[in-house]
Amino acid sequence: MAQLLDFKCPSCGGAINFDSQAQKMKCPYCDTEFEMDAVLQHEEAIQSESAKDDFTWNVQADNNWQEDELNNFAAYVCQSCGGQIVGDFTTAATSCPYCDNPVVIAGNISGDMRPDYIIPFKLTKEQAKQGLREHMKGKRLLPKQFKDENHIDKIRGMYVPFWLFDTKADANFRYKATKTSTWSDSNYVYTKTSYYSILRSGNIAFSSVPVDASSQMPDDLMESIEPYNVAELTNFHAGFLAGYLADRYDVPADECIERANHRVRQSTENQFRSTVTGYSTVATENSNIQLSDGKANYVLYPVWVLNTSWQGEQFTFAMNGQTGRFIGDLPLDRKAYWKWFGLVALIAAALAYAAAWLFLR
Template sequence: MAEILEYKCPCCGGAIIFDSVSQQMKCPFCNTGFDVETLKAYDAELRDEQEQATRMNWSNQAGQPWNSEEAEGVSVYTCESCGGEIIADANTAATHCPFCDNPVIMTGRLSGALRPDYVIPFKLDKAAAKKAFLQHLKGKRLLPKIFKDQNHIDEIKGIYVPFWLFGCNVNANMHYRTTKLRSWSNRDYVYTETSHFLAKRAGTISFDRVPVDGSSKMPDDLMESIEPYNFSEAVDFQTAYLSGYFADKYDVTETESVQRANERIRRSTEEAFSATVQGFHSVSPQGGSIQLVSGQTNYALYPVWILNTTWNNQRYIFAMNGQTGKFVGNLPVDRKAYWRWFVILAVIFAALSYGLIWLFL
């Protein structure tokens, strides 16, 4: 049986969770607060208790064993509060008991080589995520009315998403074709002179902690859309921060994430150097060299609120940065409303064009 970790309130025995508002561990039953640092010793004590605990082994002939394909990547945990069994896949690091809803942490998934270096704690709670979702719906003229009136949020989850953080120095030597225009006129003609130049830019730029999503469950474009995170608020990883939230360990390795990190760094380098070519009427990149050196990697957990909702038999996923509140997600389009607005705008444009024609006749 796999091991789990539950933080219990010393005052009332209830399960304590990390409270994003007070930035403390808090018991929802007696409202007692605990500083996260004080739980380090408590964490060790809980682990010792788990190692010393004994459980009854029952002989059971019912059912058939799982085959190797079914059992691969699945673990069974026993809830310390109610005794219920929790089935989780190979990448689940924190979840809730489906029977008593107590928060639990799968300690084996976060030990050894899988242990994160840093975690950015949640600063915004579930109420803030729901409020941001409703705000996201406002002002969307092409959003189906029934989606706003009858829509319900199927699920809101606070998830610590695994990220690989890449840092490196970049040596770049870039070339650009540029032009400058000069115009003048006389009584008969307008003249335009185009001058062509080759602009060169060379230098070194440094990147720190470029995040790449390490979970295959999370769409990369969705995770990049809720950036940036403020890493100055990151702390050394402690399991206490996961209590009350869901968490995944990475299933996309550091090596598998390198290509995406390189693409992000190269794209940012090109944009940074291109922005220095100013004072021209046109700028066209003509290649060059970009060399990445002195690379380093860290592993961290970042806070994300995930919202799922269903409309017209289609599932829509939204994400909110659990630290900054940045909210993203695609919405459905009412086709009837689209064509109605298209016709209205076309009529208005036609009327204005007709009026301008008569004005200048």
């Protein structure tokens, strides 16, 4: 049996959540707000009271964990109601299906699994719903029924594991560039092409390049809601997870680094290339990028995930839980597409013909 953390209200004993608006722990039953540190210390005090039991729990938890891992899911017993909670082996936070109390699976946020930093949720479920409404605005080719029905099967506030890579790049570039000038006398037009060799060396640093560390979250969906404001990274505290879902990483850092490298390379090339100006053509002849001082941090980023199905197709939307950036592909209304196509084509053709009539006769 794995260890579960749930935060009990010191005032009334109810299960307390992290409140994204107050940025504090808040009891949904008695509306009492608590400072994160206070809860932490309170929790520690309780833990130390039953220190003996906890230590054995931990050992057992790890053993059990290994067994459960083989089956790709894990079973826990809710500490509030005793119901059995079945979760993915990567689940770090969820809620009890019987009593709906938030639970945090301690084994998945401790030791190696303990995130270095977290960006707590700043936006609420209501804001996520609002985000979807905004997202569907101004999209003329969205099927009307899809907009009207507006049924969302599931809204989940999820902490998604990310690796953040810091690195320094030393780069040398050699470009071949040309400049052309033309002039003419009475008989000929002259074109002079001058060839240059352009050398650029320098360095550039990247910090907190994120790569999705969860195999369950689609990478493109996660990259689409970037960027997160890393200035708001705070030290990890399990309390932040209360009331949300969380996964621990299941893609190790060295597997993610490739994607980070790719993006760093692209940006480095762009940055150096942008310093070569005033030429009519520029081609890269040779490039050499060396990364150093690489560092990876394990963090949790807040994401609102909305699921809906329409005409047998699944649609997933994601909202950045910090900045509110909302993305997700929407279905296309084919009838509306051709209606608009015909209308626009007709108007444009009429205008083109009118313009020809006026100016080309």
